[in-house]
Amino acid sequence: MSMTAPAARPVNPRFSSGPCAKIPQFSLDMLADAPLGRSHRAAVGKAKLAEAIDLTRAVLDVPADYRIGIVPASDTGAVEMALWSLLGPRKVEMLAWESFGEGWVTDVVKQLKIDAVTRKAPYGQIVDFAEVDFDNDVVFTWNGTTSGVRVPNGDAIPADRAGLTICDATSAAFAMELPFDKLDVVTFSWQKVLGGEGAHGILILSPRAVERLESYTPAWPMPKIFRMTKGGKLIEGIFKGETINTPSMLCVEDYLVALKWAQALGGRKALIARTEANAKAIADFIADKDWIANLAEDPATASTTSVCLKFTDPRIKDGAAFAKAVAKRLEKEGVALDAGAYRDAPAGLRIWCGSTVETSDVAALMPWIEHAFETELAAQAETV
Numbered sequence: 001m002s003m004t005a006p007a008a009r010p011v012n013p014r015f016s017s018g019p020c021a022k023i024p025q026f027s028l029d030m031l032a033d034a035p036l037g038r039s040h041r042a043a044v045g046k047a048k049l050a051e052a053i054d055l056t057r058a059v060l061d062v063p064a065d066y067r068i069g070i071v072p073a074s075d076t077g078a079v080e081m082a083l084w085s086l087l088g089p090r091k092v093e094m095l096a097w098e099s100f101g102e103g104w105v106t107d108v109v110k111q112l113k114i115d116a117v118t119r120k121a122p123y124g125q126i127v128d129f130a131e132v133d134f135d136n137d138v139v140f141t142w143n144g145t146t147s148g149v150r151v152p153n154g155d156a157i158p159a160d161r162a163g164l165t166i167c168d169a170t171s172a173a174f175a176m177e178l179p180f181d182k183l184d185v186v187t188f189s190w191q192k193v194l195g196g197e198g199a200h201g202i203l204i205l206s207p208r209a210v211e212r213l214e215s216y217t218p219a220w221p222m223p224k225i226f227r228m229t230k231g232g233k234l235i236e237g238i239f240k241g242e243t244i245n246t247p248s249m250l251c252v253e254d255y256l257v258a259l260k261w262a263q264a265l266g267g268r269k270a271l272i273a274r275t276e277a278n279a280k281a282i283a284d285f286i287a288d289k290d291w292i293a294n295l296a297e298d299p300a301t302a303s304t305t306s307v308c309l310k311f312t313d314p315r316i317k318d319g320a321a322f323a324k325a326v327a328k329r330l331e332k333e334g335v336a337l338d339a340g341a342y343r344d345a346p347a348g349l350r351i352w353c354g355s356t357v358e359t360s361d362v363a364a365l366m367p368w369i370e371h372a373f374e375t376e377l378a379a380q381a382e383t384v
């Protein structure tokens with residue numbers, strides 16, 4: 001193995017899994033049309049918010065009878081609005097295979113005190129969907145951002161289920177197909193696949209989710225920020241851009257710019273193709289290496305956005321310290337920023353491969369990972 005540094009570097013070293021790389025060639029000048037200093041309830045503000053909803057529907061191909069709302073507090077806000085507003089009348093199943101899914105289990109079991117069936121899989125694996133009873137309300141994360149494991153498709157979810165499916169799709173939306181006929185609630189944040197900003201969430205509701213909202217009042221108090229009904233009727237304005245509280249029109253403009261970039265590229269299919277090409281560049285690189293592997297055990301459930309890697313060389317003495325040192329080295333070299341594994345996840349690297357990342361940059365990073373690995377291994381030998 002050679003210790004010579006690779007000749008080429010990624011042009012953009014931003015491989016963070018959130019906030020993710022902005023769209024290629026992004027510049028703040030692109031946001032010049034933001035109606036700053038104007039009310040978001042003025043015609044100009046409302047038009048921007050409505051356009052963001054319309055373009056979301058167009059790019060994601062959200063069915064016409066599903067509501068799309070822009071809500072506060074990013075993806076977390078959107079998920080918690082759904083959990084607090086919808087859960088209670090039916091049995092609940094919580095599915096988790098990494099840290100964010102586990103966070104939703106805590107919300108439901110410890111905060112809402114619902115006696116839910118909890119199904120968990122360790123990092124690298126996914127729960128068995130065949131065991132899930134979809135006549136219960138089921139809460140799950142489409143793509144586990146911290147484990148790099150995702151739901152492969154919606155085949156296991158019956159179209160005629162009696163329960164609601166509540167899906168945190170924040171690191172999947174725009175990069176993976178989401179079967180809306182199988183999903184009653186879909187949430188995401190702008191800061192992921194389209195490289196937008198944090199703070200705003202998108203909440204998508206099926207007609208059955210709306211029916212639940214209008215027919216059921218939870219026993220617990222509901223903060224204003226979560227309230228989607230008034231007098232037992234859906235507040236339709238929320239789903240036309242009349243947000244519950246004040247959004248950032250700068251962030252809305254930024255999201256619009258990203259959506260228009262996506263449309264110009266060819267829409268969702270093009271975004272998915274870019275993501276898959278990025279993930280493939282990593283899969284191809286690691287395929288013949290015996291010192292690095294995907295954390296996802298089954299390629300069918302391996303994420304194409306948040307690709308998590310583990311070092312498997314038996315010569316490594318302290319796995320956590322080693323992985324941290326590699327990530328630090330990549331950062332110091334300026335070839336990969338924020339590429340360390342999530343704090344609660346097994347030691348390793350996490351390379352964001354979403355649609356705003358260029359495949360040439362992922363490919364250029366690969367030899368640097370090998371170089372950093374070899375350099376750290378040599379440094380480890382010296383300290384023994």
Ligand SMILES: Cc1ncc(COP(=O)(O)O)c(C=O)c1O
Binds near residue numbers: 100198
């Ligand atoms: C799967 C998943 N759910 C929820 C969140 C929280 O998102 P936000 O910080 O946008 O609320 C994240 C953030 O990385 C995530 O990856």
